Amino acid sequence: MRVHLRYFASLRDAAGVDTEVVEHLGDASSLYADLSARHGFMMPRERVRLAVNGAVVPWTQVLGDGDEVVFLPPVSGG
Amino acid sequence: MPSSESTTFRLNDHGIDVAGLRRRLEDPHCGAVVGFDGVVRDHHGGRAVSELRYEAYAELAEREGQAIVDEARARFAVRRIVAEHRVGLLAIGDVAVYVGVAAAHRDAAFAACRYVIDEIKSRVPIWKHEHYADGAAEWIHPD
16 A cells, blocks of 8 residues: 655654655554654654544554645644 | 534634624523633743744644634533634734623523633643743743
8 A cells, every 4th residue: 555645843854855745554653753763753652643535544444545644743833 | 513603613723803703692592691702911931921923733733723612612501602713923902812702691601601711721732832021932832
């Protein structure tokens, strides 16, 4: 399965790219764990929200081929 | 509740026109207009801040922001809500966020305004990159 990732804020700085396409077999939690290992994300998953195709969804959401996946670190607008 | 011209949230990349937004709250039915201006300040956590940059996941931020103002319109006895949040580079004193609410009476206007700014701060995918006087910079990710 190929998913399209977009990164924001500290996760983008850590990844060094705005976007990437990755092959992944497994759920969103294992994807985040893989990316954390590869990019050195310091943000624990418990502090991150998951967005798929432009909507915030629970971590139990099943990912599909072609999904846009965004990991949202804690927000700081306002 | 469907959004309408009188209940809007937008991202803004050039400068918030508070007076212009305030005019959109005019309504002969409303005796209370409450506005909140969030302004860039020159310090955070004891450090001197020189400027900051806001970044948004724009599609989701606008959807989530619109959901918040629609929720407030449904929960409180208010007639009009306009909210804008800046993205991009901001200087000290710039307006980072504006929330304006018009209602028949003040209790609902204050409550709705408070609800909208609190929900924006906790839910909308916008991130602050603070630049400090000593040259360092940091993403703010509150606990």
